[in-house]
Amino acid sequence: MADGVSPSSGPVHIKVYGRDARDTQLVSRLWKAIWYRGDARPAMTREQQVEHEGFVTMLAASRGIAVPKVLVAGMTEAGDALLAVSQRGTPIERSQDAPVESIWQLLRSLHRSDLAHGSLDLDSFALFGNEVLLTDLSTVSNSASRDQQLTDLAQAMVVTSLLVGIERATIIASEQLDSEEVVDLLAYIQLSALGRSLREDLKASGLGIEAVRSALAAVEGVEVPEIAQLRRVSVQSLVTVVLLLLVAGALIVTLGEVNLAELAAALRSASVAMALAAVVVGQTPFFTQAVATRGACPRPLAYGPVALLQMSIGFMALAVPSTAGRLALDIRFFQRQGIPAASAVSIAAIDGFSGFLVQISLLLITLVFGLGRVDLTWKTPDLGSSDDLTLLLIFAGVLLVIVAVLAAALPAIRNRVLRRVTPMLSEAKQTLRSLRSLSNLLQIFGGNLGNQLLFALTLGICLRAFGGSLNLATLLVVYVAAALFGGLMPVPGGIGVMEAALMTGLIAAGVDSTTAAGTALLFRLVTFYLPPIWGWVALRWLQRHSYL
Known part of the structure; x- marks a missing residue:
C-alpha cells in the first residue's frame, strides 16, 4: 500500500495485491471460512479481489455511504492487481x-x-x-x-x-x-x-x-445472555468427533471378531423362554427407579403415577433421544404435583447423581475387593498382548481428574460452569434439606441399587438365553462399566455405544465373541428398543389423567 498525489484527483491511496500478499490473504480467508460461521468465501484470484473491493466500494457510495472514491481497479502488466482510491482522510x-x-x-x-x-x-x-x-x-x-x-x-x-x-x-x-x-x-x-x-x-x-x-x-437494564456460537469448530465439537471416532473404532474391532453367520445361527437357536424372561425382568428397573424418584421428591407422591412416569421416560429416550426430553417430562409431571420447575430440576439432579454414586460404588467394591472372582484381564488375540482393565479404569479416572483441574483453572470455562451450576445447587440444597429422613435416603439409594442389580440380572438372563453364564458380580461390572461409558459418550441413547461396550465387557469376562454379540443385542432390545412401546401407552394414560 502507498499514498500519492494525482494531478487530476489529488491525494490517492494505492493498494497492490502481489502474488505473496494474495496467497497470504487466501490462506487467512480459508481459515476463517473453515473456523468461523458465516464468514465470506475466499476470492479465487487477485483480479477478482480488486474487482470485488471496487464494486462494493462503488455500491456503498451509490447508497450514500461515506467511502473513498474508486479511481482505478484492474491488473498491471506485471500481473499484480491494483486498486486506487481517493484520499481516505x-x-x-x-x-x-x-x-x-x-x-x-x-x-x-x-x-x-x-x-x-x-x-x-x-x-x-x-x-x-x-x-x-x-x-x-x-x-x-x-x-x-x-x-x-x-x-x-x-x-x-x-x-x-x-x-x-x-x-x-x-x-x-x-x-x-x-x-x-x-x-x-x-x-x-x-x-x-x-x-x-x-x-x-x-x-x-x-x-x-x-x-x-x-x-x-x-x-x-437486561441480563447478560449466553454468547452466540460463532465458530464452526469448537474444542467441544473436536472432542466429540474424537470420541465418536474412538467408539467407531471400538465397534469395528469388536464386530470384526464376530462371524455374522455364527451370530445369525446363535440368534435362531437362542432360548425363547429365557428371552421372554429377559423381556419381563428387563422392565422391573422402571419400578425400582420410581422408588428412587419418590425418595428424591420433598413431597409424598403416589407410587403408581411415578412408575408410569419412568415408563414414559423410556418412550422419550427413543422418541426424543436427549436429556432435554426427559427433563421436560419430569418438570411437567412435578409441576402438576404442585412442585416448582426449579425443584423438579433438582429432584432429577439428585436422582441422577445418587444413581451415579451407586454405580461408582458397585464398580469399586467389585474391582477392589474382587467379589465374585471377576477376571479383569482381556487378552487381544491379534496382538498377543493383554490389558489390565483395572489399570485402564484407573487411567480413565486420572484423566478425568486432570480435565476437571484444567477446566477449573481456566477462568472462562470455570465461570461458564459456575453460572450454570450455581442456581441448580441452590435449589438442590433446598431439596436436600427435606431429604434428611432415613426413609428418603433408603428410597433413593435402595431404589438405585435395585436398579443396577435388576439390569445386571437381565443381562445374565440374556446371556443364559445363548447358553452362557457369569456370576452376578461379573455381570454388575460389565453392565455398570458399559453404562458409565455410554453415559460419557455424546451419542443419544447410547445407540451403538452401549452395544459395543457390553460386547467388549462380556468378551473381557471370558464370553466368546458370538455369544457376547447376541447377548448385547438381546439386552438392548429388551431394555431400550422395546420399552418405548408400553412407554407410549403410559404417557397417554398420564396425559388423559392430567399428570402431564
Whole structure:
C-alpha cells in the first residue's frame, strides 16, 4: 500500500495485491471460512479481489455511504492487481470527543444496503473534514446475514469503547440501537467476533471484553445472555468427533471378531423362554427407579403415577433421544404435583447423581475387593498382548481428574460452569434439606441399587438365553462399566455405544465373541428398543389423567 498525489484527483491511496500478499490473504480467508460461521468465501484470484473491493466500494457510495472514491481497479502488466482510491482522510484520535455517533450511523447505513464489513478495527474509520469515512471495504460481503451484521455491531462496540471509553460508548450504543438489537448484540460481543488487530488493540488497552458486555447490559437494564456460537469448530465439537471416532473404532474391532453367520445361527437357536424372561425382568428397573424418584421428591407422591412416569421416560429416550426430553417430562409431571420447575430440576439432579454414586460404588467394591472372582484381564488375540482393565479404569479416572483441574483453572470455562451450576445447587440444597429422613435416603439409594442389580440380572438372563453364564458380580461390572461409558459418550441413547461396550465387557469376562454379540443385542432390545412401546401407552394414560 502507498499514498500519492494525482494531478487530476489529488491525494490517492494505492493498494497492490502481489502474488505473496494474495496467497497470504487466501490462506487467512480459508481459515476463517473453515473456523468461523458465516464468514465470506475466499476470492479465487487477485483480479477478482480488486474487482470485488471496487464494486462494493462503488455500491456503498451509490447508497450514500461515506467511502473513498474508486479511481482505478484492474491488473498491471506485471500481473499484480491494483486498486486506487481517493484520499481516505486521517485516523480518528482516541478522546471523549471522537465522533462515535457517526460510526454507528455509518454502520447502520451499510447494513441497510444489505452489506456487512466483517473486519472492523480502529483503522477502518477516518475523518475527512467533519465526515467519518469507512476506509477499507476489502472484507465487505453483500447479501449479508443477520449473524454477519451483528458481528459488525460487536466490532463497532469494541472500536467505540477503545475510542471514548466503555461508559460513554455503551451509553451512545444504547441510544443508537433499540432494545431488541442490544439484546441480540450482547450475545455477539466476544473475542471470536473480533479480528486479530482489534483483539490486540483491546488487549493493549487493558479493557476486557466481558466488561464491555456487562456495561452495555447494565445500561440497557437486561441480563447478560449466553454468547452466540460463532465458530464452526469448537474444542467441544473436536472432542466429540474424537470420541465418536474412538467408539467407531471400538465397534469395528469388536464386530470384526464376530462371524455374522455364527451370530445369525446363535440368534435362531437362542432360548425363547429365557428371552421372554429377559423381556419381563428387563422392565422391573422402571419400578425400582420410581422408588428412587419418590425418595428424591420433598413431597409424598403416589407410587403408581411415578412408575408410569419412568415408563414414559423410556418412550422419550427413543422418541426424543436427549436429556432435554426427559427433563421436560419430569418438570411437567412435578409441576402438576404442585412442585416448582426449579425443584423438579433438582429432584432429577439428585436422582441422577445418587444413581451415579451407586454405580461408582458397585464398580469399586467389585474391582477392589474382587467379589465374585471377576477376571479383569482381556487378552487381544491379534496382538498377543493383554490389558489390565483395572489399570485402564484407573487411567480413565486420572484423566478425568486432570480435565476437571484444567477446566477449573481456566477462568472462562470455570465461570461458564459456575453460572450454570450455581442456581441448580441452590435449589438442590433446598431439596436436600427435606431429604434428611432415613426413609428418603433408603428410597433413593435402595431404589438405585435395585436398579443396577435388576439390569445386571437381565443381562445374565440374556446371556443364559445363548447358553452362557457369569456370576452376578461379573455381570454388575460389565453392565455398570458399559453404562458409565455410554453415559460419557455424546451419542443419544447410547445407540451403538452401549452395544459395543457390553460386547467388549462380556468378551473381557471370558464370553466368546458370538455369544457376547447376541447377548448385547438381546439386552438392548429388551431394555431400550422395546420399552418405548408400553412407554407410549403410559404417557397417554398420564396425559388423559392430567399428570402431564
